[in-house]
Amino acid sequence: MDEIITNIEARVATWTFFPIENGEPIQILRYEHAQKYEPHFDFFRDKHNIQFGGNRVATVVMYLSHVRKGGETIFPITNSSLSQTKDDSWSECAKMGYAVKPIKGDALLFFNIRPNATADTSSLHGSCPVIDGEKWSATKWIRARNFDIPHKKLRQIPESKMLQLGVDESYTLKVSKPKRKSILGEAIIEANTVYGALRGLEWHLDGKLRKVLVIDTFNLGKRKLNYCCLLMMHQTFSQLCSFDYTTKTVQIHKAPWSIKDKPRFSYRGLMIDTSRHYLPIDVIKQIIESMSYAKFILFFLHNFRCEREFINAQWNKLKYIIYQILAKIIFASNFPSADNAGINVMAEVDVPGHGESWGVGYPEIWPSPSCREPLDVSKTFTFDIISGILSDMRKIFPFELFHLGGDEVNTTCWRETPHVKEWLHNNNMTAKDAYQYFVLKAQDIAISKNWTPVNWEETFNTFPAKLHPQTIVHNWLGGGVCAKAVAKGFRCIFSNQAFWYLDHLDVPWDMVYTAEPLDGIDTDSEKELVIGGEVCMWGETADASDVQQTIWPRAAAAAGKHVLLMRKSITLTILPRFKHFRCLLNRRGVPAAPVTNFYARRAPDEPGSCYDQ
Numbered sequence: 001m002d003e004i005i006t007n008i009e010a011r012v013a014t015w016t017f018f019p020i021e022n023g024e025p026i027q028i029l030r031y032e033h034a035q036k037y038e039p040h041f042d043f044f045r046d047k048h049n050i051q052f053g054g055n056r057v058a059t060v061v062m063y064l065s066h067v068r069k070g071g072e073t074i075f076p077i078t079n080s081s082l083s084q085t086k087d088d089s090w091s092e093c094a095k096m097g098y099a100v101k102p103i104k105g106d107a108l109l110f111f112n113i114r115p116n117a118t119a120d121t122s123s124l125h126g127s128c129p130v131i132d133g134e135k136w137s138a139t140k141w142i143r144a145r146n147f148d149i150p151h152k153k154l155r156q157i158p159e160s161k162m163l164q165l166g167v168d169e170s171y172t173l174k175v176s177k178p179k180r181k182s183i184l185g186e187a188i189i190e191a192n193t194v195y196g197a198l199r200g201l202e203w204h205l206d207g208k209l210r211k212v213l214v215i216d217t218f219n220l221g222k223r224k225l226n227y228c229c230l231l232m233m234h235q236t237f238s239q240l241c242s243f244d245y246t247t248k249t250v251q252i253h254k255a256p257w258s259i260k261d262k263p264r265f266s267y268r269g270l271m272i273d274t275s276r277h278y279l280p281i282d283v284i285k286q287i288i289e290s291m292s293y294a295k296f297i298l299f300f301l302h303n304f305r306c307e308r309e310f311i312n313a314q315w316n317k318l319k320y321i322i323y324q325i326l327a328k329i330i331f332a333s334n335f336p337s338a339d340n341a342g343i344n345v346m347a348e349v350d351v352p353g354h355g356e357s358w359g360v361g362y363p364e365i366w367p368s369p370s371c372r373e374p375l376d377v378s379k380t381f382t383f384d385i386i387s388g389i390l391s392d393m394r395k396i397f398p399f400e401l402f403h404l405g406g407d408e409v410n411t412t413c414w415r416e417t418p419h420v421k422e423w424l425h426n427n428n429m430t431a432k433d434a435y436q437y438f439v440l441k442a443q444d445i446a447i448s449k450n451w452t453p454v455n456w457e458e459t460f461n462t463f464p465a466k467l468h469p470q471t472i473v474h475n476w477l478g479g480g481v482c483a484k485a486v487a488k489g490f491r492c493i494f495s496n497q498a499f500w501y502l503d504h505l506d507v508p509w510d511m512v513y514t515a516e517p518l519d520g521i522d523t524d525s526e527k528e529l530v531i532g533g534e535v536c537m538w539g540e541t542a543d544a545s546d547v548q549q550t551i552w553p554r555a556a557a558a559a560g561k562h563v564l565l566m567r568k569s570i571t572l573t574i575l576p577r578f579k580h581f582r583c584l585l586n587r588r589g590v591p592a593a594p595v596t597n598f599y600a601r602r603a604p605d606e607p608g609s610c611y612d613q
């Protein structure tokens with residue numbers, strides 16, 4: 001923490017005799033000409049606000065600027081107002097009660113709660129309008145007890161409110177107009193879960209820039225959520241605001257406003273391909289964190305396998321490396337940002353077509369050393385290994401879905417390797433039958449470990465009638481697949497590569513936005529089976545040096561579709577918001593590329609702002 005703040009807090013503690021831990025974080029207030037703070041109490045009357053640290057026993061107001069006239073802190077109903085005589089250096093407002101002049105360097109201490117723990121209504125106070133000058137003050141509210149939030153409480157949430165597929169993410173957000181001349185506006189967010197609150201606080205593609213209201217401070221009013229959520233809200237609330245360098249004010253656009261919203265889809269994913277190039281854990285963490293800015297809920301770790309550079313390693317070494325990678329992922333998925341940002345992590349073991357690397361440790365699961373994929377369907381040992389890997393992974397991936405791949409299965413190896421060929425013959429199977437046999441066996445293993453299987457669309461395209469009815473079909477090859485899948489009663493994830501493959505650098509943001517997961521689906525019951533979509537960041541052409549600017553900002557265009565219905569004329573309505581969002585990402589340290597820069601990662605043409613390039 002800032003050293004100056006620490007010193008101020010220490011002095012306040014010494015002066016007031018309240019321990020530092022009882023203090024809330026300092027609030028800074030700025031009053032321009034004619035602005036005031038309506039009389040109010042600092043103590044709380046509701047149970048909710050006092051659950052962490054009890055009530056606000058005392059208030060310290062520190063004056064940070066000289067005000068030539070006005071801006072006095074006034075106590076309108078205290079008895080001591082009679083004892084105070086005031087000349088013309090005081091404002092008319094100040095004459096209405098006991099008042100304290102804002103003098104730079106002074107501090108005012110008053111008590112809101114009596115020693116017998118009852119509320120002291122004579123503590124009613126406000127700030128008189130500033131007549132000449134500008135008033136800056138800093139408030140420290142002091143609680144009866146330690147204000148630290150007990151972390152254990154954060155965990156005591158019912159199962160239905162925990163992060164999972166279909167968690168209630170609805171929210172209402174209201175930003176009121178501030179009362180005339182008062183510096184206070186009010187923002188209220190109500191949600192049934194922490195994740196609803198988070199979504200409510202994040203960027204909204206539809207947030208049009210209409211009226212601009214300038215307010216300096218926020219009074220987060222009636223709260224349904226407990227204080228821990230409020231803190232998160234408070235942090236993220238800043239994201240609805242922008243700082244205007246000309247007026248030096250924080251601005252909230254389009255107030256008053258009232259939004260009642262929930263995402264269109266419960267599954268809003270971003271896939272990262274960690275199998276082709278090494279991505280350091282810090283980059284993975286940054287990606288997870290930035291996903292929440294665009295209301296994503298799912299991070300899909302494509303094909304969990306060892307990295308190519310280790311492919312020739314001995315098994316022991318490989319095992320060590322695999323566990324190291326697992327440890328990294330555990331860290332990534334347990335990293336507070338994944339949970340706090342409301343991001344689920346889904347992993348994949350892509351069998352039988354892309355499982356070659358697992359055979360480095362157990363070469364027996366390859367049909368032969370020279371023909372390694374698809375994995376050997378003829379041996380029970382292959383399935384023992386898959387089962388072992390999945391058991392290990394189950395311990396670290398709590399999310400209910402697990403991806404089993406099943407794409408791009410070229411059966412040449414099976415048809416040409418003598419012992420596999422013989423096995424096919426003995427079992428009276430074609431290579432296609434064996435593909436089905438393999439996928440279904442892998443599904444059974446995943447289901448036995450209490451996972452819902454997700455498979456790439458080839459499995460559905462090849463043997464739709466045989467797939468486990470719980471299967472979620474993951475589209476990628478082209479359009480119309482989800483329509484077919486839901487017609488057969490399967491759930492579906494939309495990732496049409498023509499629109500939602502981020503490694504297709506020539507797909508501009510508006511094409512990403514134009515894609516519609518529900519295209520070609522008419523009935524409501526079938527629409528419901530499309531659980532959402534996923535943008536895919538395949539790794540062939542990206543590594544840590546450019547992966548984030550390939551993801552952002554285009555991924556946000558897809559995320560926009562996840563939460564909004566299609567609009568006409570998106571250049572007028574969505575493009576400005578989209579540019580705004582890319583600036584926001586840049587400000588938060590995310591290296592998002594310019595919005596309309598073709599090929600996404602090319603350097604900007606113009607020297608302009610982050611908004612216009």
Ligand SMILES: O=C(O)CCC(=O)C(=O)O
Pocket residue numbers: 027029037042059061072073125126127137139
């Ligand atoms: O700025 C002032 O004088 C009063 C501030 C105040 O009442 C508060 O922050 O609770």
Ligand SMILES: [Fe+2]
Pocket residue numbers: 040041042059125
């Ligand atoms: Fe106050």
